[in-house]
Amino acid sequence: MQEYISVSALNSYIEGLLEGDLFLRNFWLKGELSGFKLYQQSGHMYFTLKDADSAISCVMFKSRARLLDFKPGDGMEVLVRGAVSLFARQGKYQLYAEEMLPFGAGDLYLQLEKTKARLQALGYFDPEHKKPLPRVVNRLGIVTSQDGAALRDILKVVRERHARVNVVLVHSSVQGTEAPLEIARGIEILNGQDYVDLIIVGRGGGSLEDLMAFNSEEVVKAVYASHIPIISAVGHEVDFTLSDLAADIRAATPTQAAQLAVPDVAAIESALQSYEQRMQRALGKKLNYSSEMLDRIMMRRIWSQPAALLADRQKQIETLAKGLQQTIVSEMQTRQQRLALAATALDKLSPLKVLSRGYAIVSRAGVVIKDEEQVGIGELVDVILHQGSLQVRVESKEGTPWKP
Amino acid sequence: METMSFEEALRQLEDILSMLESGELELEQSLRLFQSGMELSVYCQQLLKEAEGRIQKLVQKPEGEVVLMELIMEEIE
Numbered sequence: 001m002q003e004y005i006s007v008s009a010l011n012s013y014i015e016g017l018l019e020g021d022l023f024l025r026n027f028w029l030k031g032e033l034s035g036f037k038l039y040q041q042s043g044h045m046y047f048t049l050k051d052a053d054s055a056i057s058c059v060m061f062k063s064r065a066r067l068l069d070f071k072p073g074d075g076m077e078v079l080v081r082g083a084v085s086l087f088a089r090q091g092k093y094q095l096y097a098e099e100m101l102p103f104g105a106g107d108l109y110l111q112l113e114k115t116k117a118r119l120q121a122l123g124y125f126d127p128e129h130k131k132p133l134p135r136v137v138n139r140l141g142i143v144t145s146q147d148g149a150a151l152r153d154i155l156k157v158v159r160e161r162h163a164r165v166n167v168v169l170v171h172s173s174v175q176g177t178e179a180p181l182e183i184a185r186g187i188e189i190l191n192g193q194d195y196v197d198l199i200i201v202g203r204g205g206g207s208l209e210d211l212m213a214f215n216s217e218e219v220v221k222a223v224y225a226s227h228i229p230i231i232s233a234v235g236h237e238v239d240f241t242l243s244d245l246a247a248d249i250r251a252a253t254p255t256q257a258a259q260l261a262v263p264d265v266a267a268i269e270s271a272l273q274s275y276e277q278r279m280q281r282a283l284g285k286k287l288n289y290s291s292e293m294l295d296r297i298m299m300r301r302i303w304s305q306p307a308a309l310l311a312d313r314q315k316q317i318e319t320l321a322k323g324l325q326q327t328i329v330s331e332m333q334t335r336q337q338r339l340a341l342a343a344t345a346l347d348k349l350s351p352l353k354v355l356s357r358g359y360a361i362v363s364r365a366g367v368v369i370k371d372e373e374q375v376g377i378g379e380l381v382d383v384i385l386h387q388g389s390l391q392v393r394v395e396s397k398e399g400t401p402w403k404p
Numbered sequence: 405m406e407t408m409s410f411e412e413a414l415r416q417l418e419d420i421l422s423m424l425e426s427g428e429l430e431l432e433q434s435l436r437l438f439q440s441g442m443e444l445s446v447y448c449q450q451l452l453k454e455a456e457g458r459i460q461k462l463v464q465k466p467e468g469e470v471v472l473m474e475l476i477m478e479e480i481e
Contacts, residue, residue: 134409134410134411135410135411135414136410136411136451136452138451138454141462146461146475155459164453164454164457165457166457166458166459166460167458167459167460167475168460168461168462168472169459169460169461169462169475170461170462170463171461171463185464189462189464189470190462192470193462193470195462195472265452268448268452269449269452272417272445272448272449275417275418275421275441275445276441276442276445278421278424278425279420279421279424279438279441279442279445280438282421282424282425282427282434282438283424283434283435283438285427286424286427286429286431286434287431289427290431
């Protein structure tokens, strides 16, 4: 009969070998990370380290993992210090990592940095190119996997906030070699059909390898070229992809994207109502003010007692008239006085008055005789007396001179 | 107004609101703007009600044709 041992015994033996080797207790290893997984609940990290020809399974427990000061990702070259031991249950040996350091740029990262720099220089991430999101989205386009968590998350928010938005999905794979082309084509189709007001492009969380499609040149170009605004929602909070940089808005998660995209209809409706109320109040104020002004004007006496105004005017006229009268009267009196004076003076000087004192006017043919030369002997002259007039013949020019 | 976008209508409404609240307009202007404002508000509310809430899938056939189909989702929770 062949000598045999149990599986457990064999594993135990191997374990003994491994743990007996001093070197395997503590060494530094360089390798490329792959299949990296961090379990949120336990905090443990599981990954594979590989080089061109080989690979080894690794685990880093929470107690050590939480001390890391960088975020490990697939494709990264790292240095790991640890020990090798046997995981008997699965019959495999593993590296139990104590420390991990980035070894400088891993392939994938290098590639990514190069692409990012190149596309940035070409202007694909320019802020000026970015469009604002529409305020009301009635038709929402989504480019993602039909089976993925992203779609479910988005639809959940849509339903909660605005059940009435029309959602149009273009299915595409979100990782793998076909993904970049499918994502880009999805965006282009939506742009060509003009079905939607806004596009969300994205996927749920994953490793750097998983998200690489959203770092591809095809996707960046399609996002940039979209005339419909695009929200890029790839992975989790800390994941940034080039599509995020090219998009009009980056959302940390698909849920957040939906919250940005889909307006809270109730909030907008209540804002509109408040606007209506404010307009009514403003108009009401204006009307009140105008009517108050009107009231104040109408309160003036002229409207309630128009006669009063007339009476005022009447009084004014009377006063003026009286004044005028008086002026005229006194004026007239003055004139009359002057006239009387003048008349008296005139009267005194009147030749007729002189006649009453005994003087006579001698005239011939209308000419008053003042000189004896003016008449000849035998001529007739008129003598005008105070009372009556005589026709007299000149007898001689030797009359008796006047002697009182 | 039939083809105005929601943004445009809302912007005009907000302009009208601030003019009315400034109190510097003539009474007649105030009345006219108030009327326009209310019309814009009604228009905006109409736009909000337009979408139907459908969920559809856009598919490009091999021949290049693009087709809209209903999307059956199980359990969107």
